[in-house]
Amino acid sequence: MTRLWPEGETIKVRSGEKPPTCFFWHRETHQILDTCNCWRIHTRWWEPEHAIWREYLKVITDTGLLCLIYQDLPSGAWFLCRLYD
Numbered sequence: 001m002t003r004l005w006p007e008g009e010t011i012k013v014r015s016g017e018k019p020p021t022c023f024f025w026h027r028e029t030h031q032i033l034d035t036c037n038c039w040r041i042h043t044r045w046w047e048p049e050h051a052i053w054r055e056y057l058k059v060i061t062d063t064g065l066l067c068l069i070y071q072d073l074p075s076g077a078w079f080l081c082r083l084y085d
Contacts, residue, residue, distance in 0.1 A: 001085055008079025011069065019057060023069060025080055031062040040073075 013020035019038070022031045037058040044050045056070040068082035 003083040005079075005081050008070065008072075008081045011078050011080050013078050020069075020078070023078065023080070028063075030065060032059045033062055034060045036060065036066075 009025070012024040014022065019035060020032060022029055024030075035057055038056065040053075040055045042051070042053045044052060053073045054070045055073060056068060058066070058068050060066055066084040067080055068084075069078060069080050071078050
């Protein structure tokens, strides 16, 4: 079963790392071992108040998680949006 957070679950990454090498979620550090895929989306750019501009990374962690994280590019905040089984 895949867990999905449509609006994203806030995570922390080390500042200045691009792409991040680890993230902090639920009081645990998850080292990123591999990035499987990376892409950007920029939707509804014609409506600035509703625009979405994100960079997504599908990553594998040292704890065995396969997950999808993204950075909201305007704010710089990072989120976990999906955990795969």
